[in-house]
Amino acid sequence: MTRLIKSGAVVEDNWQLIPRDHQGELPRGRIIVPLSLWLDGKALASHSGEPLGIWIDVDEDVEQLGGHAREFALVAINFPTFMDGRGFSTARLLRERYGYQGEIRAIGNVIRDQLFYMQRCGFDAFELREGTDLEASLASLRDFDVTYQGATDQALPLYRRRNV
């Protein structure tokens, strides 16, 4: 079981991440397959009936997945390092360009102090680095009540809301 933050609460779940170099049969249950595996069209048919997730690295073009994202219950975006901000654009494109409404999960090297921005870009689940106090981290989702620019969570910039 993995402990993570999801929809503003600490939860446990049993999604299983399949590494890119996975060989052989896919395990049963809820799995998150790498983009490359899906692109190859391999071995996914046998998994029908089970919920399926897909994961994408920050350096992989989300265009390759595009609207097909909707076929997955979950899209995980992997951050090899928390300093690599490409994944923020990936999430926004999934939500705003490809209309993806399922779960977008930040995985890899993600830190608590990125939660607010990530949530604004459309992430709703966060696997924080080992040893993070998840309960305490929930507060970081609420760092700001004011946002100037539109994003996934609030499409309208402040100047279209200021006097409302």
Place this chain on the structure above:
Amino acid sequence: MYLYDKYDQQLVNQRVAQFRNQTERYLAGEIADNEFLPLRLQNGLYIQRLAPMLRISVPYGLLSSRQLRKLGHIARTYDKGYAHFTTRQNIQLNWPQLEEVPDILAELAEVEMHGIQTSGNCIRNITSDEFAGIAVDEIEDPRPWCEIVRQWSTLHPEFAFLPRKFKIAISGSRGDRAATQVHDIGLHLVKDDAGETGFRVLVGGGLGRTPVIGSVISEFVPWRHLLSYLEAILRVYNRYGRRDNKYKARIKILVKAWTPEVFAAKVNEEWEFLKDGPATLTEEEVQRTRAFFTEPAYETLDDGAANTALDRQSADNIAFRRWLERNTVTHRVPGYSAVILSLKPVGIAPGDVTDRQFDAIADLADTYSFGEVRATHSQNIVLADVQKVRLFELWQTLKPLGFATPNIGTLTDLICCPGGDFCSLANAKSIPIAEALQRKFDNLDYLYDLGDLTLNISGCMNACGHHHVGNIGILGVDKKGEEFYQIQLGGSSDTDASLGNVLGPSFYQDQVPEVVEKILNVYVANRQPEESFLDTFRRIGLAPFKESIYDKAH
């Protein structure tokens, strides 16, 4: 100037609270150094050679007297009684305590200031023309647009972890006083045939290790689409800028690798999705923002009478005349002048201001210039709206305060980074070079004879002192632990921007003043009547300078 409403204030207050919490967790060992790094940088906090350094944002250089007094208070209370104006119109404190930084930020928030995005791999402070709103060659006041872009870029959730830092400058005039061609994005306010406001957009300019003049990627982006267009540029850069090598991570490298045409096409492709979306600017928002930058209450003055009085006052007072010639600037409103307070007296690090001087500048602003000043990218202060009839009185007031050195635009009005005395990135000291040059060239008649001349000093490749675009540029380099200085000639950050050419092998610190003297001698010997240093250099090239210096020195 722009005044915060409840939203702006709440955002800054919550930023202070956020950073206070982050600092507490860091000090408690709950955040690792490498994780705290971007958090503190994006609040302006560096860990420097001797102490932390805090960079405070001065949006497009505007400061009120209230803010100046607060800065004086902060310099006095939390630092050693002085602060430093930077080449990006910001202010740096050199000796704050890490533990006290949240308190400093809270004090700043009380006067609508902060350190947000003054460092780190994000969109930095928006810079502009120090003569915005008063320049005679202005097409449109850039400040409302600066504020609109400032708000868009502040805490932008998608662009807080860019490949590298990102600097935007906006100019609203024909003459470029904001060095827009050496910014990641340079925006020029322009009008189309119908008189509609828009922006010429340059990308990929920059200094640092690989200096580049920016390329125009759009001749006209209508004002309504400014933010969606910027968003498209930033998204393309965020996704495709290099992240494998920090020296190749700026947008200029991407633009060069793709070519400006391909980059522009990629931006347009992205923009197609964003254009006409919610980020489209509204007439109401532009009007709301413009309302903060309306004309102050100018009086109707007799310009002719004021000029006659100035002629009389300066006729028998050469010191006042010199100051008037060098340190005042034509104002578009009759009877007014802009006054530049020189922060470059001999013996003071260029751009340094003491706590008392902050208070004094605040008083001057209140007395002479509607309570506001502007910080310039050449590290001086501008009182933008001074009545000509009060210039003589103002000059007398400035002298004892140390602001009346009549050297604006001359060799000794040099731009200089903090260098090896403070900065942990520096390869060499820069302040002692500045001082040695100011001491050597202290003859005003000689300086005036040389005329307009920019001399810029950087203590390392990062080029905070803009050495590439100085008519004379000096770069500190490290060779096997020893400090040397490389000299470049022919740079300019004006409308006709150009990058300097390296003169040749570098020099020891104590050789630099003598070498500069020889350079100046070559200029004086070769110039035609009324020809500036830069024009002479462009006409005769590097060779005569090279010959004069290396044939004799080696």
